[in-house]
Amino acid sequence: xxxxxxxxxxxxxxxxxxxxxxxxxxxxxxxxxxxxxxxxxxxxxxxxxxxxxxxxxxxxxxxxxxxxxxxxxxxxxxxxxxxxxxxxxxxxxxxxxxxxxxxxxxxxxxxxxxxxxxxxxxxxxxxxxxxxxxxxxxxxxxxxxxxxxxxxxxxxxxxxxxxxxxxxxxxxxxxxxxxxxxxxxxxxxxxxxxxxxxxxxxxxxxxxxxxxxxxxxxxxxxxxxxxxxxxxxxxxxxxxxxxxxxxxxxxxxxxxxxxxxxxxxxxxxxxxxxxxxxxxxxxxxxxxxxxxxxxxxxxxxxxxxxxxxxxxxxxxxxxxxxxxxxxxxxxxxxxxxxxxxxxxxxxx
Numbered sequence: 001x002x003x004x005x006x007x008x009x010x011x012x013x014x015x016x017x018x019x020x021x022x023x024x025x026x027x028x029x030x031x032x033x034x035x036x037x038x039x040x041x042x043x044x045x046x047x048x049x050x051x052x053x054x055x056x057x058x059x060x061x062x063x064x065x066x067x068x069x070x071x072x073x074x075x076x077x078x079x080x081x082x083x084x085x086x087x088x089x090x091x092x093x094x095x096x097x098x099x100x101x102x103x104x105x106x107x108x109x110x111x112x113x114x115x116x117x118x119x120x121x122x123x124x125x126x127x128x129x130x131x132x133x134x135x136x137x138x139x140x141x142x143x144x145x146x147x148x149x150x151x152x153x154x155x156x157x158x159x160x161x162x163x164x165x166x167x168x169x170x171x172x173x174x175x176x177x178x179x180x181x182x183x184x185x186x187x188x189x190x191x192x193x194x195x196x197x198x199x200x201x202x203x204x205x206x207x208x209x210x211x212x213x214x215x216x217x218x219x220x221x222x223x224x225x226x227x228x229x230x231x232x233x234x235x236x237x238x239x240x241x242x243x244x245x246x247x248x249x250x251x252x253x254x255x256x257x258x259x260x261x262x263x264x265x266x267x268x269x270x271x272x273x274x275x276x277x278x279x280x281x282x283x284x285x286x287x288x289x290x291x292x293x294x295x296x297x298x299x300x301x302x303x304x305x306x307x308x309x310x311x312x313x314x315x316x317x318x319x320x321x322x323x324x325x326x327x328x329x330x331x332x333x334x335x336x337x338x339x340x341x342x343x344x345x346x347x348x
Contacts, residue, residue, distance in 0.1 A: 003028065006065035011333065014347040017297075017308030020333065021062050021345040022317060031337030032323035033082055036062075037091035038139070040328035043335065043343070044085045044094055052079040057096060057105065062333075062345060070107035073098060084132040089139035089156060100128045102144045104158070115158055116144035123147040125166070130174055130228060136182035137282065143178050143185065151176060153185065153210060162210045171204075172226075174244075179232040180280075183210055186239055190226035203227055205239055207254060219257045229277065233300075234284030247272030249289070261303065263289070276323045276338065281331045286348065288334045290322030295336040297348070309334075309346065317342045 006023035014020050025031045026047050033046035043060040045067070054075040060067040071094075073080050078099075086095040094105040095115070102116040116133075118124035124147050131145045141161065142154045151173075153162040162185070166173045171189035178185055185208040192201035203221040208214070219239055221227055229242035233251060238260055242248035250262035250272060263273040277290040280300070287298045297309040320340030327334050327348065337343040 030339040046082040046085040055080045055082040116146040118147040136178040137180035141182035174226045175230045177231040179236045188227040188230040248275040279325045290325045293318040
């Protein structure tokens, strides 16, 4: 498959696991910055130009594969890394993270608004390659990272409803996530050094109760590695984590802090299976996990893998390190993309 071409099928006639859209993102870029609109009809895709000097945001129609350029970030003196693109609650505006800025884009007018901004090592210790904006499930609250090492939660009108400081002098933040309801916030924090017995790394997940404005729990992660991906299960009783070496996810009890379950590597059972990203279906019955080259779809009750989603070459392409996985709001589609530059949308 070449850039500009796509494979399209009618989602209404597709069987479970069938590909309804497959394409390479523009500009020979990794396909790890995308999102599905709330109605599942449109993809927003962020790409970078050669050597990250310049960036683009495209809208892609899922039914036809047609794409439309809605924003072009011109090349400047510095590189323009586009880390994340998200639809707002109505699917009409786009949140995107460019370097350390979180912006709101109105494609109809072309205007954008800066919601948060920081410069790593100048006014914050946040790393923009890790600390990225994120919604809760129904898009009522948005997590952003701001100058002064501030972690902020915004409502739909972009007012701050919660704010805390990340205390970067003691712990370095590696990731953050809101629970589906937006009532809880998880921050992955580490201090010390990897592979250094004289200063061993200590990692914890700090969980905030946003209504009370207090820390509800601190979950120690005994792997000697930072956790670079964190999240919640739909019941908000488990906190999911992926260690830095990309294993996981593993689920820790919010009440007891103990490991409730994890996925073992099929070749090395003493290690966790590779995981680069995940997403739950709205009803919580399905978990999609980005693996190397493909996406596993798992029944959350049994944690059994659905064989219909095991990809095979050459029937369909592979997504490489599958960093981004999204299930549509109606639970009928799962989209995945990774460093191969390919996005696949399959019928659930």
